[in-house]
Amino acid sequence: MALNSSIxxxxxxxxxxxxxxxxxxxxxxCYAERMALRLQAAGMAKYRNGFRVTTHxxxxxxxxxxxxxxxxxxxxxxxxxxxEVPPEFIRRVFNVMRACxxxxxxxxxxxxxxxxxxxxxLPWPGNIWMGVTVEDARNVNRIADLVATPxxxxxxSVEPLIDDVGHLPLDGIDWVIVGGESGPGARPMKKEWVLSxxxxxxxxxxxxxxxxxxxxxxxxxxxxxxxxIYDAMPVAADRPSATGLLALPQSVALRD
Numbered sequence: 001m002a003l004n005s006s007i008x009x010x011x012x013x014x015x016x017x018x019x020x021x022x023x024x025x026x027x028x029x030c031y032a033e034r035m036a037l038r039l040q041a042a043g044m045a046k047y048r049n050g051f052r053v054t055t056h057x058x059x060x061x062x063x064x065x066x067x068x069x070x071x072x073x074x075x076x077x078x079x080x081x082x083x084e085v086p087p088e089f090i091r092r093v094f095n096v097m098r099a100c101x102x103x104x105x106x107x108x109x110x111x112x113x114x115x116x117x118x119x120x121x122l123p124w125p126g127n128i129w130m131g132v133t134v135e136d137a138r139n140v141n142r143i144a145d146l147v148a149t150p151x152x153x154x155x156x157s158v159e160p161l162i163d164d165v166g167h168l169p170l171d172g173i174d175w176v177i178v179g180g181e182s183g184p185g186a187r188p189m190k191k192e193w194v195l196s197x198x199x200x201x202x203x204x205x206x207x208x209x210x211x212x213x214x215x216x217x218x219x220x221x222x223x224x225x226x227x228x229i230y231d232a233m234p235v236a237a238d239r240p241s242a243t244g245l246l247a248l249p250q251s252v253a254l255r256d
Contacts, residue, residue: 003070008211008223008231009177010073010106012066016059016093017078017085019052023110026135026160029185032077053084060092063100074107081111087118098123108133108157112145119149129175129234131155136163147172153234159211160186164193170204174234180214180221189214194225207232 002013019036022028039047046056063072074080074097080090097105108131109115115132124130130151132142135158146154153174158165160181170176178197180189194210201208210230213221223229 005073005076007073007076009071009209009233011071013073013076014059014063014105015046015075015077016056016089017075017080017082018046018054018056019049020078020082021053024135024139025162026110026133026139029160029181029183029187031183034183036077053078053082055085055089060096063096063103066100066103069102069104071104071106074105079109079111080107081109081114081118083111083114087121090118091122094122094128097128098125101125101127103127104129106155107131110139110142112142116145116148119151124150124152126152129153129155131157131175131177133157133159134165134168135160137166140165140168143169143173155234158197160214161189161193161197162187164190165197168197168200170200170206173204173206175207175209175232176201177209177211179211180218182212182214182216182218184216186215186218191225198225198230207234209233 003011005011005013007013020030020032022030036047074093080093097103104127106129110133112132115130128151130146130149131154132146134140134142134156143156154172155175155177156168156173157177159177159179161178162181176197178194181187198208198210208230209232210223210225212218212223215221
């Protein structure tokens with residue numbers, strides 16, 4: 001886990017899976033790929049396999065040792081629902097999240113088809129928020145896969161927003177995050193694309209969060225939209241205190 005995450009809409013990150021592979025246009029300038037390659041070059045053991053999908057058994061016990069409640073973004077450096085991640089490992093990760101109900105876990109994937117396939121066999125307590133990335137109109141179909149899951153809180157990451165997404169079917173969606181691409185080669189994001197998503201969220205009563213304009217120097221562009229900061233979060237049930245921590249199920253035990 002990493003505390004004090006620089007990601008504006010969360011507090012911490014927990015990487016049970018690292019590395020990934022490109023699946024759609026939004027992956028072209030992947031920040032995680034750039035960062036992981038730097039960490040590999042620096043000799044960090046967790047990233048020794050290059051840009052190949054790797055599961056990390058030792059990470060499974062970490063959230064239970066973190067007593068203070070946190071919002072935790074799962075797999076900021078990979079995709080839990082990547083085809084190379086075994087279903088058994090995914091279930092074990094979900095069992096950890098179920099046991100650690102004092103945290104609120106934010107899970108995000110581009111692989112919505114696999115999410116929909118595996119969802120019936122996973123536990124879905126209220127502290128697991130499930131989301132999909134929708135970077136352009138070609139990937140709006142991921143929303144239907146998300147809505148089909150039993151997750152109680154569902155969200156969209158419309159980042160990097162690289163084209164007009166058009167109409168978003170927001171029935172069943174609780175939260176939408178929008179952000180422009182950042183870093184080397186960042187593709188521009190048009191204001192009208194952002195306003196379209198904001199207006200649709202307002203019409204549907206969905207919490208809207210504007211993360212950033214992006215760009216090669218994103219800190220200079222800020223995150224104001226028409227002079228306002230949009231940082232709404234979905235309404236969710238309060239988390240139990242750390243004293244309500246459940247014992248980890250036997251299926252989470254580390255492998256030799």
